[in-house]
Amino acid sequence: MGVDGIGARVARKEDRRFLTGKGRYTDDMSVPGMKHAVFVRSPHAHATIVGIDATEAKAMPGVIDVLDGKQLLADGIGNLICGWMIHSKDGSAMKMGAWRPLADKTVRYVGDAVAIVVADSVAEARDAAEAVVVDYDFLPVVTDPVQALADGQPQLHPEAPNNLIFDWELGDAGVVDRALAAAAHVTELKIFNNRLAPNPMEPRATLGIYDAGDEHYTCYTTSQNPHLARLVMSAFYNVAPENKLRVIAPDVGGGFGSKIYIYPEEIVCLWASKRTGVPVKWTCDRTEAFLTDAHGRDHVSTVKMAFDAGNRITALKVDTIANLGAYMSLFSSCVPTYLYATLLSGQYDIPAIHANVRTVYTNTVPVDAYRGAGRPEATYLLERTMETAARELGISPAELRRTNFIRSFPHQTPVIMNYDAGDYEASLDAAMAASDWNGFAARKAEAEQRGMKRGIGMSCYIEACGLAPSAAVGSLGAGVGLWESAEVKVNMVGTIEVMTGSHSHGQGHETTFAQLVADRLGLPIDSINIVHGDTDKVQMGMGTYGSRSGAVGMSALAKALDKVEAKAKKIAAHLMEADESDIVIEDGALKVAGTDKSVPWFQMALAAYTAHNLPPGLEPGLKESAFYDPANFTFPAGCYICEVEVDPETGRTKVVQFVAADDFGNIINPMIVEGQVHGGLAQGIGQALLEGVTYDDSGQLLTASYLDYAMPRADDVPSFKVSTSNTPCPNNPLGIKGCGEAGAIGSPPALINAITDAIGNNQLTMPATAEKVWAAAHAAN
Amino acid sequence: MAKITMTVNGRQVSGVCEDRTLLVHFIRENLGLTGTHVGCDTSQCGACVVHMDGQSVKSCSILAAQAAGSSITTIEGLAQNGELHPVQAAFKAHHGLQCGFCTPGMVMTAVDMIRRHGSDLDEATVRSELEGNICRCTGYHNIVKAILAAAHEMGGVRQAAE
Numbered sequence: 001m002g003v004d005g006i007g008a009r010v011a012r013k014e015d016r017r018f019l020t021g022k023g024r025y026t027d028d029m030s031v032p033g034m035k036h037a038v039f040v041r042s043p044h045a046h047a048t049i050v051g052i053d054a055t056e057a058k059a060m061p062g063v064i065d066v067l068d069g070k071q072l073l074a075d076g077i078g079n080l081i082c083g084w085m086i087h088s089k090d091g092s093a094m095k096m097g098a099w100r101p102l103a104d105k106t107v108r109y110v111g112d113a114v115a116i117v118v119a120d121s122v123a124e125a126r127d128a129a130e131a132v133v134v135d136y137d138f139l140p141v142v143t144d145p146v147q148a149l150a151d152g153q154p155q156l157h158p159e160a161p162n163n164l165i166f167d168w169e170l171g172d173a174g175v176v177d178r179a180l181a182a183a184a185h186v187t188e189l190k191i192f193n194n195r196l197a198p199n200p201m202e203p204r205a206t207l208g209i210y211d212a213g214d215e216h217y218t219c220y221t222t223s224q225n226p227h228l229a230r231l232v233m234s235a236f237y238n239v240a241p242e243n244k245l246r247v248i249a250p251d252v253g254g255g256f257g258s259k260i261y262i263y264p265e266e267i268v269c270l271w272a273s274k275r276t277g278v279p280v281k282w283t284c285d286r287t288e289a290f291l292t293d294a295h296g297r298d299h300v301s302t303v304k305m306a307f308d309a310g311n312r313i314t315a316l317k318v319d320t321i322a323n324l325g326a327y328m329s330l331f332s333s334c335v336p337t338y339l340y341a342t343l344l345s346g347q348y349d350i351p352a353i354h355a356n357v358r359t360v361y362t363n364t365v366p367v368d369a370y371r372g373a374g375r376p377e378a379t380y381l382l383e384r385t386m387e388t389a390a391r392e393l394g395i396s397p398a399e400l401r402r403t404n405f406i407r408s409f410p411h412q413t414p415v416i417m418n419y420d421a422g423d424y425e426a427s428l429d430a431a432m433a434a435s436d437w438n439g440f441a442a443r444k445a446e447a448e449q450r451g452m453k454r455g456i457g458m459s460c461y462i463e464a465c466g467l468a469p470s471a472a473v474g475s476l477g478a479g480v481g482l483w484e485s486a487e488v489k490v491n492m493v494g495t496i497e498v499m500t501g502s503h504s505h506g507q508g509h510e511t512t513f514a515q516l517v518a519d520r521l522g523l524p525i526d527s528i529n530i531v532h533g534d535t536d537k538v539q540m541g542m543g544t545y546g547s548r549s550g551a552v553g554m555s556a557l558a559k560a561l562d563k564v565e566a567k568a569k570k571i572a573a574h575l576m577e578a579d580e581s582d583i584v585i586e587d588g589a590l591k592v593a594g595t596d597k598s599v600p601w602f603q604m605a606l607a608a609y610t611a612h613n614l615p616p617g618l619e620p621g622l623k624e625s626a627f628y629d630p631a632n633f634t635f636p637a638g639c640y641i642c643e644v645e646v647d648p649e650t651g652r653t654k655v656v657q658f659v660a661a662d663d664f665g666n667i668i669n670p671m672i673v674e675g676q677v678h679g680g681l682a683q684g685i686g687q688a689l690l691e692g693v694t695y696d697d698s699g700q701l702l703t704a705s706y707l708d709y710a711m712p713r714a715d716d717v718p719s720f721k722v723s724t725s726n727t728p729c730p731n732n733p734l735g736i737k738g739c740g741e742a743g744a745i746g747s748p749p750a751l752i753n754a755i756t757d758a759i760g761n762n763q764l765t766m767p768a769t770a771e772k773v774w775a776a777a778h779a780a781n
Numbered sequence: 782m783a784k785i786t787m788t789v790n791g792r793q794v795s796g797v798c799e800d801r802t803l804l805v806h807f808i809r810e811n812l813g814l815t816g817t818h819v820g821c822d823t824s825q826c827g828a829c830v831v832h833m834d835g836q837s838v839k840s841c842s843i844l845a846a847q848a849a850g851s852s853i854t855t856i857e858g859l860a861q862n863g864e865l866h867p868v869q870a871a872f873k874a875h876h877g878l879q880c881g882f883c884t885p886g887m888v889m890t891a892v893d894m895i896r897r898h899g900s901d902l903d904e905a906t907v908r909s910e911l912e913g914n915i916c917r918c919t920g921y922h923n924i925v926k927a928i929l930a931a932a933h934e935m936g937g938v939r940q941a942a943e
Binding site: 015017018021023025028199200202203256286672676677705707715720 | 818823825826855860874878882884888909914922
């Protein structure tokens, strides 16, 4: 391994530009003639649009044009789609309501876009947007998903009676019900998973540029997935032909899932650029982000877990209602189904599981994947239930988990997944040791003397990363393949450019992908450049989400490197008159093993392009590409232990210790992996303690700024103790499992388990605000 | 509209803007210095922190006209002669950034924090003083490490760090 290779804590190549203010985010882009857009948005959660009068607005200073949904429809721009088809248990297809990029007849949530104003400056566009008169007829509103399913409630879409999108099930209800009836003990719990706003620090932005000369479109946008944006906007929305559309996602300031989707603004700005003849840039403000970025989570569930007399789980029954908001966002249907119910076995050998999931329309912003997407919801439900069961059964939570761990692999769960490898006891042991689990009683006693209630809680999570393989997910309703592509271009002087379909928005791909190349070829990391995020430069891609960049994206790169190496060896063998099977690549040279013969890497590269002396029949050049379609998901897992102190006087919870012991398989850069865990933990702690999107009964968003929505700040989280074990994934060439979402998946149940342990009351919902904890603590007394 | 002159990163600059223009927009749009970011509209996130006459300020909470005649340092003005400022270097060494969007504001806040506290900084103080800066990526763990390391590296130098 070179100093820059696999396993090294290499400082990030991309940091210099971010640290010196040279990062280039979408809102930093300016092009000649560019104008600015502001959207006119519905202030009502549910209303019919009677008319739109933009006469006054169009006459205001700096205004280029005001465009609405009727004009968009007239130009043949299509509805936003959902990319994963789910069928109800009666066999019927999910009930899709139409989602117009600009509402033309009905608005269904506060923030639904109605019109776009294009003006010389943002301020002028904003002034004019306020002057657009929209005449609304109010309709009744429903925001609660349980209420929305009842008879006589407001109806959002005619296609979906009782607002039910689908009623889906997985597993055998009969077997589970019989096991529940025969159980020695059944633990029952009602679980709420609070709605979250993802809040990447960079607000969404898009710059649409139509070039009338070439009839060509360019879209700069804050996307985790520019290739998918291009596909969807061309193939489904009819905004631009695919061969005439370039999508660029430059530096992107965080995504966490919320920048996977195609949003109305990207479509409308491109269209508006063609309509007005000027480049059109829109950047949302934070309140607009709260109103329109897809939210996450929002489940209401009941769970029943059956145990035999030996404390072994015999069955699990889950009934979930998932609020999908006013429209079905791009991946919304797979989150509470195939990304959720398939993980309900957790780390445990559960013989029978049945999950019923009903998804519901309400007058709220669409809900879609957010860091973890389905897995946090499954883990929270399962790990709250395990902790509760341990308390009811009177045994330690660690012991109950040990009793039920899966210990042999591969393991087929009753809910589709086939776990490939893992060692759950190792993570549990590591976390218990790091947290000094055995010393907790003494710490609790000491805290009591100070008048504080101390509690400890654990969570053993599993996640499924790198959705795959394409054929399998296709059979479950996915609309796209889930491979990744990579291209390795060796330049004439031997430097290397890698074109990857993975997108980096904070994960450090420019460093880790380069580390893989450096490791394979023995080249300095600075001679390797990673190119991503531009559909004109990178041929194909599926973007970054679901912790897939390492396991899938880097596996594609490894495959492309195999081809590069093979051809390089052919060239070097020819130059040195050796057998290509004797060539080894080391330290930037191609050597004949066991001899002192070698050719420097750059010399071989030059020879590939001068083509003066190549083996007969060999094509000149050294540029190879590969697609990689994984054989299975990967299954990172771990154990988290949280210790808290609750002040009984105020209800304030302080996280005094947080330990994470994860198994991510092989690791390219431990520093970056630890950073991913830290960030995930803070988001999970945010969900558990602080964050929660709240609507009032009329559908007004009460948490629409950082004054109302509590984001975790430096003083809300502790320094973390993280460690990893490394059971390699057997299904990809690098043994990587994925690490991006783990912290957000595993931490909320550990924290809530710790608080409920501290206050002696198991009835607590997230976010566990001081007020709620105080009330629960005093109710327990 | 008013013509405003100020010193930015050691150079005198001027520009014409509306009375309602905020300093952050003047810096980004009139001066083309896009390293200073806008992350919220309520002065909560701190992505727009710059130094005004040596002290950290949120440039979204000041009108450009109010900054006329002052000396402003933005993230672009921190590195000298191609050498990263010790705080920038510490953020890189300790992986104190991921997506990089909050980073300029974090760094400018940290420089001012170290100017005031020097090597007396401890973890509790750093966490408390970061109250006005939100990061969504790092969990703050490595930001805190980086700031403490930089304070140590800078050896308690209490005068202006730039």
